[in-house]
Amino acid sequence: MKRRTIMKTMAAAVLASGLAPGLAAAQEVTLRLHQFLPPPATVPKHIIKPWAARIEEATGGKVKFEHYDAMALGGKPPELMDQAIDGVADVIMTVVGYTPGRFPKTEVFELPFMMTNPVATAKAFQELVETDLQDGEYKDVKVLGAWVHGPGVIHADRPIETVEDMEGLKVRGPTRVINDMLKELGATPIGMPLPAIPEALSKGVVGGTVIPWEVTPAIKLAELVHNHTEFTGDEALYTATIVMVMNKDSYAKLPDDIRAAIDAESGQKLAEFAAQVMWDHDKPGRDIAVKAGNTIIQLSPEQVERFKAASQPVIDRWVAEMDAKGIDGKALIAQAKALIKKHGG
Incomplete structure (x- = not known):
């Protein structure tokens, strides 16, 4: 086979895959993101997917999030936290209380008439995660963001x-x-x-x-x-407490630039963004x-x-x-x- 024919065949294979040659070479990491809400719901549509898109853009396409909505990877919502721990998914979003009694300190924000402003409460929750809970009751995962919804x-x-x-x-x-x-x-x-x-x-x-x-x-x-x-x-x-967490091994093995891009969109930035979006959609x-x-x-x-x-x-x-x-x-x-x-x- 002549060299020109070989090159044409290789190019056709790349195009058939739906990827341009530059993008195929650039992508390094694929992360599976699993959560329980249907795609049109506020959290996946207006919080999770925009968050992921910003990270994909910041990395120049080096990371891609695969979104599995409405428990598409299987299981039931109370199993999401263990799916993150076990690596069934790389990232999950869940209501903390779906696993009752497992995260006792987090429950403080769910007590009756505790919440005032949901954004302030979300930032308070995130600060407690960063100063205490990440190394305590969330030690088996990497918490990317912690927030609450608007008034119940x-x-x-x-x-x-x-x-x-x-x-x-x-x-x-x-x-x-x-x-x-x-x-x-x-x-x-x-x-x-x-x-x-x-x-x-x-x-x-x-x-x-x-x-x-x-x-x-x-x-x-x-x-x-x-x-x-x-x-x-x-x-x-x-209110109810909500977290987005990542498998610890998936987080640890990320290239430094991708990890930095995820960190830049997470923590207090994600907590404030998510709580505000949910409140706005009330x-x-x-x-x-x-x-x-x-x-x-x-x-x-x-x-x-x-x-x-x-x-x-x-x-x-x-x-x-x-x-x-x-x-x-x-x-x-x-x-x-x-x-x-x-x-x-």
Whole structure:
């Protein structure tokens, strides 16, 4: 075969692969990113994929992220953290509380009425990760970002205007702490990951759920329930903690320039960006419910205080549980509140 024919054959093979010769040579690393939300949801569409694209651009195409949404690599949402540890995925995003009791210090940010400003709370969470939790309860992974969502809202098949209205209502909750709060408020909590909510509501397994407005369009919640209870005042009813973490070996073996590019887009930058994007997307979710003619209930300050009082035993129990683990629960609450205030909350 003549040299010209050989070169044509090689060029055709490269083009058939869909890669230009320069790009084929430049790419060095492929990272599998696994998470539980559908592609149109706020977090994958407006947070994770833009974050990954910035890193790909910064490295000149040396790294490529393969996105596996909605548990496309298999398993269930509570398994995501172990998938990162075991290397099933290189990077995962998950709600920390999907693995109850495993990350006890993180739970401090999920306590009732702990969160004020979600961006400030996210930055507080990220700072606690960097100064304590990375070497403690997250020692088996590399934390790329830690954040929280916007104010939690009660969405139900009946109006919730007082604490008494919660009595006997089966409510989906995302985490151990939040389920304990729902129980204390008189509801029957049923824990399940977010993707299970639509089926549970449509089949009557639950009559309500607590989630922020931001994610409601992804599961068409305004079509499933028609009453939405918001909490006025400076503190939110609750929030949930979210992390994006990387397999430690995958992170360690990255070329220095790629690791630096990932670091530059992670940490506090990612925490602030993710929390702000989720908070910004609360309004579009709420607007859908308003347009549908659903009932939006805003609790009076007096009713909010009654919910706070009813939730206090949850905080007291959590402090006792932390003390039993050798963690000073009251000191951790004070530290979390101080960090939130430090970051503008």
